[in-house]
Amino acid sequence: MWYKILYGLLVVVGGLAYGLLLGGISRKITARLHGRRGPTVFQNYIDLIKLIRKKTAISHGTMFFLAPMFRLLGGIGVLLLVPIVTKSAILSNFSFGGDLIVVLYFMVFGCLGMALGAADSGHPHSALAPTRGLAQMAGYELPFLISVIGLAIAHNTVSLGTLVSAQQGGILHWNLFQYPFLSIAGFIAMLGMYMAYPFSVVMAPQEIAVGPPTEYSSTFLSFMFTGRSLFGVGKYVLFMDLFLGGATNLLEAFVKTFAIFLFVVFITGVFPRYRTEQAVKFFWTYPVVIGLIDFIRIFIK
Amino acid sequence: MIFFGASLLLILIGLYGALVKRNLIKIIIGLSIMDTGINMLIISLGFVKGGTAPIISLKSLFQKNSLLVDVSKIVDPLPQALVLTAIVIGVAVTAMALSVVIRMYSVKKSIEIDDFKELKW
């Protein structure tokens, strides 16, 4: 039991390093796409260290204080619940027989924490962001659920481990190719989940400062930051497990998550932004229709 | 039979009066006619043509051969008794109706139905 916790810590540290790196790469790529030089890929490490080294942290209240913990907890939780490398003692994490539904709900935990902290700051803009986020969430979750439920029914399981092992045996066994329409719906939903560009109104850096973390600074912000990075990695892994056949070794995991990451980043780089209701409407139409093709196929089968 | 028909006619005439006339007094008159018709009808029910009164007189008691009156010739006495009651009741109703009309007239100075349609729906 105790070594599990140790492994967990290892995964968290590794995941954090990877997540920060991905963030840096993303900033770099986006900058290049925009014709800027952009910061170094290690910029996020620097930012994190800078934040941690700040001397004072301003607090607006109890919930404001607790929110970063919740955020971090959410990030750690999601990362540790998804199997990064199946059948690996360390990297299969705490995944268990019914983890798919758990992950879906646990993902909310961090967001909820962040949203509450933002609200407690007393800044109207930071409360605005969660409402946008929740609305958008109601948007992208529909196609996402279509693909998740479709896969669960198709493979008769709610366990990510089982889902991954069902996709073994060649690239064509991947759900990406087995259920292409479900996958398309899922990946479009993922763009919303990452608040990637057409759906980035939640954070909307230009209009409302920086969204939920408006009032956050120093240590608190560093926790938010860390949580977010971990959360991001967790979700990449989740999508890898769902659609790309999981990973049997660490390298495969890196390659696949990086591929998904690149997909997100490139789309982010080239799109303008939807308003919330436009995003919601978009999610409820095209990806849903696409996803339903496979969904109904599974239903009939 | 002619009584029967006539009384029915009277009832219908009275009914017509109550149904169609717009004047309160005329309606009461209609009701009275109807009453009369009924009374006549009752009488006609017991009527026997050429019959005698259903009275056993002292004289007839002492006549040997006709101790009892010819039963088939007796007019049924009950309807007559009923009619008396019915007439009394009819008068009472008419009186009551007329007194109500008097008070109605004292309120509105009118005895037309069209002026008494406050209570409705």
Add this chain to the structure above:
Amino acid sequence: MVNPVVIIAITLMAAFSIGIFQFFGKKFVRGVFWLTILFDFSAVLSIAYGFLTGKITKPIMVKIGGFPPPIGINLSVDRFGAYLAVVIFFIGAMAAYHWLNKGIDDPEPKALVLMLLLLLGSTGMIFTQDFFNLFVFIEITSIASYGLVASNVDWSSLEASFKYIVIGSISSTFVLLGAVLLYKFGGSLNMLDISSKITPSRYGGVLMIIAIMFLFGLLIELELFPMNGWALDIYQGANPAVVAILAGGIVKGFYLVFVRSAIYLKFPYILKIGLIFGLTTYLVSQFFAWKQKDIRRLFGYSSVGQLGLLVLAAGFYVGGGLQGIDKTYMLLAIVFFVLNHSFSKSTLFFITDLIEEKDIEKWKGVLKGNKLLKTLFSTSVLSMAGAPPFIGFWAKLFFVLAIPKQYFYVVVLVLLGAVAEIIYYFNLYRITSSDSENCFEIKGSIVPASMNTLVLLGLSFLSGYYFFLYTRISVSTNLLIMMGAAIIIYIFGFSRIFQWVLSLGILSYALYLFKNININLQGFFLLFILVGGLILVFATYPVSKKYSWSFYPLLIFSVLSMVGIALAKEWISLFIFWELMSWSSYLIINQGSKAKKASWVYLVMSAIGGYAMLSGIKLLTSGPNLVPGFNSTAMRYSTLSAILIFTAFLIKMATAPVHIWAREAYGESPDGFTPILSGILSKMGVFGAILTVVYLLPHTAHSSVILYGLALFGALTALFMALFAAFQENVKKVLAYSSVSQVGYILIGIALASSLGYSAALYHTVNHLIFKGLLFVAVAGIIYRTGTSYLPEMGGLIRRMPVTFLAFLMGIITLAGIPPLSGFAGKWLLYSALLEKKWMFILLIAMFASIVAFMYCYKLLHTIFLGQLRDKYIKVKEVPLPIAIVELVLAGLTMAVGIKPSLILDFSDKVVKSLGFYGPGYAYQGAHRIVSKFGYWNAYFMAVFAIGAFIIALVLFFLVKAKIRKVGQLDIGYSGEVPDSPESVHFGYDLYAHMRRAVSPFISPIMENSYKKVYNGIAAFVDYARRFYTGDLNTYAMWVIITLSFIFYIFYKGVF
């Protein structure tokens, strides 16, 4: 025992001697009058008492003048005649007292003469055995009524009187015609004599015409549609005291005479008369009353409707082929209807005279001040509308049970009429119980109304006793005793704390009584109700002061009637307690200051549901088995009856197409009651739904379609209500929609009809009590402190109410189903159950609904507790202690169950087993692990995991160790400025404006509007249709003749 002739003779003598006595002065006349009434009353009472105790078994026959019948006239006093005479004299005495007390405008002695004549006439009418004599007594009664009706200050009474005279004369013409023709063709005037000469086979031709004429004359007096315009005018125009005695007593005399004549004449088509005229009258009047603005005419419509119902009942009793127990039931129904109407309606007419307002709108707030008046009015209205435990309810129940099954449509129509009746009666109640500045003075004595109500209460008790006696329904005496204890609480209305303690005591005692109950479906819900009730009632004390003194009695009454539902062994007793629950909860909801309209909608919906259930139960009964138990074998109708019964439960659960009452009723009901309404009361729908699905729905192919449809309803409910909740700005309305949405999940679980499904449903039932009880209780405390339930006015309360915030946060986490609290296990069970059945679309909608729910979850937390604290709430304190205790208890429960779901699942397992549904595919290992064939869920692990992760985060935080500086709430990065006031920067209104733009077509209240449209459509139609009563005498008379022609026509055509 007094010779009945003496009663008539003495009264007659007294009546005419008053003319002489008036010279001795007013007091003397009154003395004579009261002595006579007292004598008459005690005389008939002694006879009736003889019948009741069985000392007198045969009808008392009295020969007049020593001539034996058929030559002489004779009187006969039978059981019902005696009873009715008692009622007539009682109501007569009350009416006279009322009238004398108010002061008679006309010369008083004359009025007293007429009153005595009226009573005498009606008594003679009931007692006589001679057709012509009957006519005479009818005329005496009528003439006295003409006079009395005319004697009102209001000159419109003259108009009413004149109409009555004309129509009454026509009516008596027919009676007289019938009587003398009977003599001619039947050869006798004596009822028994004629009866022995008539055989039904002789019917046809002359006898038929005569019988129709005679009975038709009586039908006019019975105010049947379409020849009842005059009667309504009397109700509207005459003195209420006179109307009370007419409607409460005299008309019943006519009714008895009608029924008796029909029996003596062996009239074969009495049922047809009842079905055509009785039913039409009943339905038409109940609808015409909807838009009535004059209160007396409204009660008039109601009286006419009741008479129609009575004629219908007589039709069934005399000519409906009823036998044995059915016949007894119908007889009891008739007796109860008569008693109910006599005492309730006369009370209501007395009250209209006490208030002296005619326009209904001016009755606004009448009941606010006077406790006694409120009790009298409410009792009468409730009994008239057929609310348990009053006599009107038992009457309706007996009536429905007695109707033969092939006349099912009659049941449906009668119950439809009953709903219409509730609609207008409680529209009136809504007006009278609402707040108003109006000041009302009671003009007159309240004694008669109180006496009537006392009798009514006694009769209600008796009739309930008779109901249980005759139907042999088992009912827990303990429960009844405890319900009686609610009355004690009622009496202690002056001390709120005493009421509170007593209520808790009763509930604890109930819990103690049932502590060893067997855990099956009933036992599970019993414990659920009592434990939940105890916890939630505990929290009511601080907020209860805002509400009426009847808050606690009604509360206990509704909780105990839920216990009764759970203890019920037959459908019919379930129905009785169901109605008790609905009505008592209606009365509680009605106490909310803005809840008048909302509670009305709730009541109407409940009534529709309750009566649907009753008609469904009616379909289940067969032959001698009038009270089917739950296990009675499924019969031919069982799918239809299952659907009908299910309607009631769906309405109480407020799922999708019938949800329209929920928002306002939850939102405006008293704050102390809302947790119970949401946490426990709506769960009785769940209980019933499980019962129906298990016992009534035959498990065949087409039932699976029904079940799938139900699940779809449940899922759509869950989704749309969650969406609606996000756009509400009233905290209780948000939670209202939330409740309904959560119940949608439970419905899905039930519709699955699998072991996992039931487990999910039961688990979620308890879980919903925990978190929704918590949320509503917390909200009650917040409203108590801040005085507002409007979300945009709150904000920042976390600084003032940290305990409540903590509890509330836990409630929200549970609600959202986020692990590790107890909400997630329910979601997991439900989703597994759906996966097991492969109901993908339902699963999709259900899961999506839970995502949508996050919107309002966040909204609640943010707008109440976070953001900026307003200046006016700077000094707000933490919620009162009882509320805080309950919050913490419930928060502790959700944590405990979250770690150890077996706390609930142990029980629900037993229930699922007892239902015979323990299929494979669901196992449950140890205290924390639930296994389905798709995977497993370990609550304990999850809790440890979450806490562990949180500790890691916390440790990390303290490792970093920055100095934390607390700043003021307005100290925010605000474009370089410090905002002026909290209000200007609090984001609290219309949080999801963007979302609303996206979903605007879906959130318009389509259902609500269509219900409204239907209601308004019907109302507009009946408002127009009641112009049928033109107020024109000629038209009224014409309708009499048209009706007669119609009757002759259909007899001639042989339509029957």
